[in-house]
Amino acid sequence: MSTATEAPEHAGRSYHHGDLRSALVCAAVARVEQVGAEHVSLRAVAAEVGVSPSAAYHHFADKDALLGEVAATGLHMLVESVGAEVAAIAGDTREAARLRFRAAGQAYVSFALSHPQLFRVAFSPYCLEHPGVPTTDDGSVPVLSELLNDLVSTGGMNADVRDDSEDVFVATLHGLATLALQGMIPAERVPQLLSKIEQLIGVDD
Amino acid sequence: MSTATEAPEHAGRSYHHGDLRSALVCAAVARVEQVGAEHVSLRAVAAEVGVSPSAAYHHFADKDALLGEVAATGLHMLVESVGAEVAAIAGDTREAARLRFRAAGQAYVSFALSHPQLFRVAFSPYCLEHPGVPTTDDGSVPVLSELLNDLVSTGGMNADVRDDSEDVFVATLHGLATLALQGMIPAERVPQLLSKIEQLIGVDD
DNA sequence: TGTACATCAGTGAACGCGCGTTCACTGATGTAC
DNA sequence: TGTACATCAGTGAACGCGCGTTCACTGATGTAC
Numbered sequence: 001m002s003t004a005t006e007a008p009e010h011a012g013r014s015y016h017h018g019d020l021r022s023a024l025v026c027a028a029v030a031r032v033e034q035v036g037a038e039h040v041s042l043r044a045v046a047a048e049v050g051v052s053p054s055a056a057y058h059h060f061a062d063k064d065a066l067l068g069e070v071a072a073t074g075l076h077m078l079v080e081s082v083g084a085e086v087a088a089i090a091g092d093t094r095e096a097a098r099l100r101f102r103a104a105g106q107a108y109v110s111f112a113l114s115h116p117q118l119f120r121v122a123f124s125p126y127c128l129e130h131p132g133v134p135t136t137d138d139g140s141v142p143v144l145s146e147l148l149n150d151l152v153s154t155g156g157m158n159a160d161v162r163d164d165s166e167d168v169f170v171a172t173l174h175g176l177a178t179l180a181l182q183g184m185i186p187a188e189r190v191p192q193l194l195s196k197i198e199q200l201i202g203v204d205d
Numbered sequence: 206m207s208t209a210t211e212a213p214e215h216a217g218r219s220y221h222h223g224d225l226r227s228a229l230v231c232a233a234v235a236r237v238e239q240v241g242a243e244h245v246s247l248r249a250v251a252a253e254v255g256v257s258p259s260a261a262y263h264h265f266a267d268k269d270a271l272l273g274e275v276a277a278t279g280l281h282m283l284v285e286s287v288g289a290e291v292a293a294i295a296g297d298t299r300e301a302a303r304l305r306f307r308a309a310g311q312a313y314v315s316f317a318l319s320h321p322q323l324f325r326v327a328f329s330p331y332c333l334e335h336p337g338v339p340t341t342d343d344g345s346v347p348v349l350s351e352l353l354n355d356l357v358s359t360g361g362m363n364a365d366v367r368d369d370s371e372d373v374f375v376a377t378l379h380g381l382a383t384l385a386l387q388g389m390i391p392a393e394r395v396p397q398l399l400s401k402i403e404q405l406i407g408v409d410d
Numbered sequence: 411t412g413t414a415c416a417t418c419a420g421t422g423a424a425c426g427c428g429c430g431t432t433c434a435c436t437g438a439t440g441t442a443c
Numbered sequence: 444t445g446t447a448c449a450t451c452a453g454t455g456a457a458c459g460c461g462c463g464t465t466c467a468c469t470g471a472t473g474t475a476c
Contacts, residue, residue, distance in 0.1 A: 016438060016452060036330070038243040041429060052454050054431080059452090063430065123387055124325075125241070161405060167390055168381075168401050172373065175380030182328055185372055196373050200366060200406055221419060221471060246462060257421055259464080264419095268463065 021059040023049045028070045029118065037067055037121040067126045074115070074122035082107045083143050094154035098203050100147050105173050105194045112177035113187060119177070144169060156203050172197060226264040228254045233275045234323065242272055242326040272331045279320070279327035287312045288348050299359035303408050305352050310378050310399045317382035318392060324382070349374060361408050377402060 017023065027048040031040045042063045046053045060066045085107035089100045112119040121127065144166050151157040176193060179185040185193070198204045222228065232253040236245045247268045251258045265271045290312035294305045317324040326332065349371050356362040381398060384390040390398070403409045 020452080042431090043429065053429095054433090054455080055453055057431075120329075123383060127387070164397075165401060165405065167384075167394065168377065168398055168405065171380030171384055171390070171398070172377040173380065174384060175376030175378065176373075178328060178383060179372075179376055179379060182332070185376070189372065192369075193373055193376070196370060200370065200373065225419080247464090248462065258462095259422080259466085260420055262464075 017049075017051065017055075020049070020051060020055060024051075024056055024059060024066060025069045025073060028066055029073055032067075032070050032074075032121055033115060033117050036117045037070070037124065037126060040067070042066065064126065067121065068128055070118075071121045071124060071127035074118040075127060077115070078108070078111050078119065078122060079143070081111045086143055086147065092150070092154060094151075094156045097147070097150040097154045097156050098198065101151060101198070101203065102194055104143065104147055105176070105197070106191070108173045109177045109180055109187075109190050112181045116181050119181065123174075123178075151203060157201060161201060222254075222256065222260075225254070225256060225260060229256075229261055229264060229271060230274045230278060233271050234278055237272075237275050237279075237326055238320060238322050241322045242275070242329065242331060245272070247271065269331065272326065273333055275323075276326045276329060276332035279323040280332060282320070283313070283316050283324065283327060284348070286316045291348055291352065297355070297359060299356075299361045302352070302355040302359045302361050303403065306356060306403070306408065307399055309348065309352055310381070310402070311396070313378045314382045314385055314392075314395050317386045321386050324386065328379075328383075356408060362406065366406060 024045060028040060028045045031045055031048065042056055043053045045066070046056050056066065060069070082104050085103045086100045089096060089103055091097075148157065148162045148165060148169070152159050152162045176185065176190060180187050180190055195204070229250055233245060233250045236250055236253065247261055248258045250271070251261050261271065265274070287309050290308045291305045294301060294308055296302075353362065353367050353370060353374070357364050357367045381390065381395060385392050385395055400409070
């Protein structure tokens with residue numbers, strides 16, 4: 001309610017947009033999803049928002065800076081999406097832990113398949129996000145870490161198998177997603193491959 | 206020797222180039238490696254070969270067709286490179302089989318790191334190469350298949366672990382390569398991660 | 411061996427285009443008094 | 444509460460550019476006779 005003095009609601013505003021920066025990122029994300037990062041033009045993004053191209057330069061150094069933001073957004077969306085699917089499965093049994101593992105893998109691949117261009121840009125040179133694989137704000141790979149810890153604590157995995165294995169699992173999921181996206185692995189084989197992974201690490205014993 | 210009537214040697218030839226198609230692909234590969242596929246122009250490639258831009262249209266439908274050829278070339282170079290490293294390690298002992306496995310992983314990652322842009326284009330939409338993961342001409346994933354067979358036959362791996370595991374291993378290596386290329390996994394951790402994989406699947410027991 | 415000719419693989423000028431970015435500007439906002 | 448003004452966030456015209464692609468053409472090749 002009230003007169004929208006502070007909130008960036010998109011009223012029929014003139015001249016001052018309110019939150020042009022976010023609006024540009026948002027439109028750029030949409031354009032990237034439609035046509036791929038390499039075919040996105042700053043002019044088209046500005047036009048979509050209804051603003052002149054030069055307005056963007058009050059918020060971004062150049063086009064690459066805007067696309068960098070898109071890449072970071074994509075990475076965060078991926079992490080959110082995986083996190084949400086995992087969080088949806090409660091329980092501290094061994095089976096629950098295994099299902100969370102499975103859900104994480106499926107969510108990672110599904111995100112890639114349903115947002116192919118965004119996934120691509122998130123793992124392209126446009127993404128300057130610091131080393132360390134998809135992270136949330138605290139700086140490591142928390143979702144997967146907890147997942148593996150749960151598997152150990154519920155007896156689904158040996159502790160020495162688990163140690164330092166985060167990057168290997170992330171790599172495997174990332175590879176599955178990329179190759180599926182590329183059509184090099186049929187999407188319908190993914191569940192089967194995820195259970196193969198479970199077999200390899202002995203989670204399904 | 207003789208007067209080079211049939212061989213496509215690059216003499217000081219005028220007008221007819223001899224093997225313009227390959228020369229264009231070759232120059233395009235070089236350009237891609239230098240500036241990345243999205244910044245390669247057909248005109249620049251033609252110029253590098255010393256030919257007018259329109260000449261390219263006698264050999265490729267359009268620019269995308271040329272880049273598709275570059276992508277396919279990159280994929281084949283990757284397969285060749287991995288194959289060569291693996292082939293360099295002889296012996297039918299369990300240890301030799303393990304070293305071949307290690308060499309394949311290292312070669313895959315090394316290729317990505319030393320040809321980043323070519324690796325990227327090989328796994329981009331430009332690459333229309335049929336499904337089925339990096340292949341040689343006979344149509345499957347022969348290097349890795351043989352590798353795994355060797356591990357089984359020398360007692361380094363259980364047969365039921367091995368079954369249908371090709372895609373999982375390719376995915377893992379591909380993920381490692383991609384994330385290392387992206388700076389998300391430090392290159393110097395790769396050997397350590399490869400031995401972690403060996404531990405996970407029990408090759409090092 | 412020599413000539414006529416169809417075919418192939420080049421040329422180079424021109425097309426229209428959309429792009430990123432700059433610049434001098436101006437309208438809106440909100441703060442100080 | 445009302446006014447002056449600095450600051451912020453837009454505009455829109457213009458820049459120069461390199462691009463993919465087309466077209467009518469022409470030089471070189473090699474084959475048939």
